[in-house]
Amino acid sequence: MKAEPVKNEDEPKDKRLKGGDAQKLTMAEVAKYVGVSAMTVSRAFRQDASVSEETRKRIMEAVDALGYVLDLSAGSLSSRRSGFIAALVPSINNSNFSDTARGITDALEDTGLQLLLGYTDYSAEKEEKLIEAMLRRRPEGIILTGGSHTDRARRMLDKAGIPVVETWEIPEEPINHVVGFSNSEAMSLLVRALASQGYRRFGYIGGTTARDTRGSQRRSGFLRTVEELGLGPGRAISFGVPPISMEQGGQAIVSLLERWPDTEVVLCVSDLSAFGAIMECKRRGMRVPEDIAIAGFGDYEISSICHPSITTINVDCYGIGRQAAARLLDALQGSGETTGDEITLTGYRVVLRESTDRSAQ
Amino acid sequence: MKAEPVKNEDEPKDKRLKGGDAQKLTMAEVAKYVGVSAMTVSRAFRQDASVSEETRKRIMEAVDALGYVLDLSAGSLSSRRSGFIAALVPSINNSNFSDTARGITDALEDTGLQLLLGYTDYSAEKEEKLIEAMLRRRPEGIILTGGSHTDRARRMLDKAGIPVVETWEIPEEPINHVVGFSNSEAMSLLVRALASQGYRRFGYIGGTTARDTRGSQRRSGFLRTVEELGLGPGRAISFGVPPISMEQGGQAIVSLLERWPDTEVVLCVSDLSAFGAIMECKRRGMRVPEDIAIAGFGDYEISSICHPSITTINVDCYGIGRQAAARLLDALQGSGETTGDEITLTGYRVVLRESTDRSAQ
DNA sequence: TCTCAAATTGTTATCGATACCATAATGCTT
DNA sequence: AAGCATTATGGTATCGATAACAATTTGAGA
Numbered sequence: 001m002k003a004e005p006v007k008n009e010d011e012p013k014d015k016r017l018k019g020g021d022a023q024k025l026t027m028a029e030v031a032k033y034v035g036v037s038a039m040t041v042s043r044a045f046r047q048d049a050s051v052s053e054e055t056r057k058r059i060m061e062a063v064d065a066l067g068y069v070l071d072l073s074a075g076s077l078s079s080r081r082s083g084f085i086a087a088l089v090p091s092i093n094n095s096n097f098s099d100t101a102r103g104i105t106d107a108l109e110d111t112g113l114q115l116l117l118g119y120t121d122y123s124a125e126k127e128e129k130l131i132e133a134m135l136r137r138r139p140e141g142i143i144l145t146g147g148s149h150t151d152r153a154r155r156m157l158d159k160a161g162i163p164v165v166e167t168w169e170i171p172e173e174p175i176n177h178v179v180g181f182s183n184s185e186a187m188s189l190l191v192r193a194l195a196s197q198g199y200r201r202f203g204y205i206g207g208t209t210a211r212d213t214r215g216s217q218r219r220s221g222f223l224r225t226v227e228e229l230g231l232g233p234g235r236a237i238s239f240g241v242p243p244i245s246m247e248q249g250g251q252a253i254v255s256l257l258e259r260w261p262d263t264e265v266v267l268c269v270s271d272l273s274a275f276g277a278i279m280e281c282k283r284r285g286m287r288v289p290e291d292i293a294i295a296g297f298g299d300y301e302i303s304s305i306c307h308p309s310i311t312t313i314n315v316d317c318y319g320i321g322r323q324a325a326a327r328l329l330d331a332l333q334g335s336g337e338t339t340g341d342e343i344t345l346t347g348y349r350v351v352l353r354e355s356t357d358r359s360a361q
Numbered sequence: 362m363k364a365e366p367v368k369n370e371d372e373p374k375d376k377r378l379k380g381g382d383a384q385k386l387t388m389a390e391v392a393k394y395v396g397v398s399a400m401t402v403s404r405a406f407r408q409d410a411s412v413s414e415e416t417r418k419r420i421m422e423a424v425d426a427l428g429y430v431l432d433l434s435a436g437s438l439s440s441r442r443s444g445f446i447a448a449l450v451p452s453i454n455n456s457n458f459s460d461t462a463r464g465i466t467d468a469l470e471d472t473g474l475q476l477l478l479g480y481t482d483y484s485a486e487k488e489e490k491l492i493e494a495m496l497r498r499r500p501e502g503i504i505l506t507g508g509s510h511t512d513r514a515r516r517m518l519d520k521a522g523i524p525v526v527e528t529w530e531i532p533e534e535p536i537n538h539v540v541g542f543s544n545s546e547a548m549s550l551l552v553r554a555l556a557s558q559g560y561r562r563f564g565y566i567g568g569t570t571a572r573d574t575r576g577s578q579r580r581s582g583f584l585r586t587v588e589e590l591g592l593g594p595g596r597a598i599s600f601g602v603p604p605i606s607m608e609q610g611g612q613a614i615v616s617l618l619e620r621w622p623d624t625e626v627v628l629c630v631s632d633l634s635a636f637g638a639i640m641e642c643k644r645r646g647m648r649v650p651e652d653i654a655i656a657g658f659g660d661y662e663i664s665s666i667c668h669p670s671i672t673t674i675n676v677d678c679y680g681i682g683r684q685a686a687a688r689l690l691d692a693l694q695g696s697g698e699t700t701g702d703e704i705t706l707t708g709y710r711v712v713l714r715e716s717t718d719r720s721a722q
Numbered sequence: 723t724c725t726c727a728a729a730t731t732g733t734t735a736t737c738g739a740t741a742c743c744a745t746a747a748t749g750c751t752t
Numbered sequence: 753a754a755g756c757a758t759t760a761t762g763g764t765a766t767c768g769a770t771a772a773c774a775a776t777t778t779g780a781g782a
Contacts, residue, residue, distance in 0.1 A: 072497040074768035246666040279668040305607040307640040435738035
């Protein structure tokens with residue numbers, strides 16, 4: 001029987017090219033250095049634990065002197081708490097969603113929870129893969145965008161037994177918690193607001209694919225409302241795959257106006273395409289809103305700055321993130337008291353700006 | 362065999378408050394179910410391991426049937442490989458940086474490595490905290506933005522003994538790897554390009570704080586080059602704390618033109634402030650570039666779409682991310698062969714557009 | 723002074739997967 | 753047929769922290 005099957009001390013060969021002394025420092029070594037047990041060191045790292053102030057101080061000094069950094073992967077294994085929250089957004093380049101991500105991060109500050117962020121690129125398949133990758137890290141909760149998931153994704157989430165928050169829309173079959181709003185209703189509100197200003201011939205830019213459910217909902221909200229108001233069939237144009245870029249917004253409005261030249265106002269699936277559309281119009285010498293009025297969705301920073309400023313729907317992106325995280329924290333700390341499956345509706349409002357200013361016409 | 366595509370589990374569901382049966386399923390149970398050892402199941406999950414195809418298939422079927430999800434926190438503890446790469450960016454709302462984040466994520470795909478993303482809000486203190494939080498997860502490598510770090514941050518990174526990549530600039534004292542470019546030189550190039558078009562009276566918008574080192578470098582590149590070209594002292598305006606928003610760009614140009622009304626061309630620290638400046642000018646009835654030429658930095662999507670389109674410096678944001686990740690992967694797999702501490706220079710180029718079109722004047 | 727509860731610290735057994743080594747089975751060579 | 757490399761699989765000891773429980777000290781009240 002071999003007494004020494006393990007290499008006790010890894011010889012500092014050229015294992016690490018980098019400078020630092022890369023010996024692994026453990027809690028036990030810190031403990032020995034201070035003259036306490038590892039358990040006491042562990043306790044010193046958590047604020048609730050009972051360690052005398054004097055001992056904690058000595059431990060922390062040692063931690064500092066030795067340069068010890070807590071190892072959470074070990075900790076989470078034994079405590080069975082990963083300290084992770086997972087969040088999936090369609091895109092991190094879209095500032096609406098990165099605002100939501102920021103809201104989540106901010107809400108998580110000082111909770112000891114860390115955000116694992118992934119982007120699905122508007123694909124349910126990619127979402128499924130990401131969900132699995134995330135679950136392998138055993139997150140304590142997960143925040144999703146939208147309510148459209150593959151069956152396997154649903155099964156995995158169900159099995160995981162962790163709180164789930166779906167955001168940014170109201171799913172038909174919520175998994176668990178929801179923090180969102182009706183994209184269809186929001187777009188409807190915008191149509192009504194513009195109709196009440198006297199606009200009659202409405203156009204729409206934005207596709208209807210399974211990839212972007214929120215976009216589809218906005219579109220259907222548009223079509224339904226135009227119909228309801230008796231303003232004939234809405235004139236809707238699809239262009240490219242979601243998310244529609246600024247450039248595609250420009251191309252789309254050209255098509256739309258070629259097909260229906262007498263259109264008075266065009267609503268876009270997002271401010272980005274609205275911006276592209278407006279700029280294309282200006283480039284072609286058309287005046288906005290005098291010749292054509294254009295509105296967007298999402299109230300991106302660009303829309304208030306742009307000249308003309310862009311009429312839009314303001315959505316509380318950051319708040320969605322904060323509230324989603326808050327729901328999760330609640331579910332985690334609330335010891336199961338809170339009834340799950342509640343829907344938190346977030347607000348939105350029409351922001352009328354120059355791009356649809358009727359008085360200019 | 363059940364034929365029902367049920368959406369809930371077939372077991373009584375009032376077991377826990379949440380849907381799924383949340384009993385923890387371990388590899389050992391999967392192994393028992395299949396009739397092999399846990400070790401074999403573990404091997405079946407890695408592609409390189411030697412497991413007969415037949416066994417692997419049986420295992421994977423069992424995994425599927427039982428709904429087992431690998432637990433990486435346990436795995437990384439014993440394998441001493443976390444599977445994490447950490448990356449810190451100043452802001453996730455800035456699309457330049459989110460492009461970089463996307464580049465990193467894409468480069469990491471299929472490597473089995475996962476990205477831990479954090480944003481520092483342009484603060485070295487926040488960066489220090491984040492570095493510690495990240496190191497607690499024992500990332501195998503870390504990507505930072507910029508070269509300005511606190512001493513403690515440097516010490517922690519050194520001690521961690523993992524490859525570090527600093528991006529987006531060329532630090533004076535690189536920690537390890539660098540993937541970036543000289544912001545000062547890039548801005549200088551833009552100044553020269555515009556000077557060669559005949560512009561003489563140059564203005565600049567963008568502060569010089571320690572918070573945004575890239576911004577400071579651009580500013581000093583501007584001032585230095587204007588000086589070198591014998592174009593008198595540059596007229597530079599600071600406004601607000603970094604990152605300068607679109608709105609602040611608008612306010613800044615007003616100040617600048619009040620102070621130096623004869624300015625011919627204004628360079629901005631980023632396209633965002635340039636856009637804000639242009640829109641403010643248009644709002645005030647000034648023509649761009651006829652009355653005032655304006656240029657930005659970063660080649661955001663907005664700049665090619667905007668009317669007038671915005672002259673800028675194109676930086677390969679996405680490529681910076683990809684290359685940074687590639688350097689890390691290289692350092693990790695390269696078995697220490699590669700010499701560390703190399704600097705990878707990324708490209709940039711002047712993109713002349715309408716906003717500085719001299720022929721329009 | 724003694725008792726009991728609270729505060730503080732220590733000991734031991736995990737958490738769940740994987741490294742490492744051993745072993746069994748298979749195939750190919752001479 | 754023996755020899756040996758190769759492939760497939762199992763057994764055991766960790767990885768590093770923490771939960772759970774035990775032990776010790778301290779202080780207040782009887």
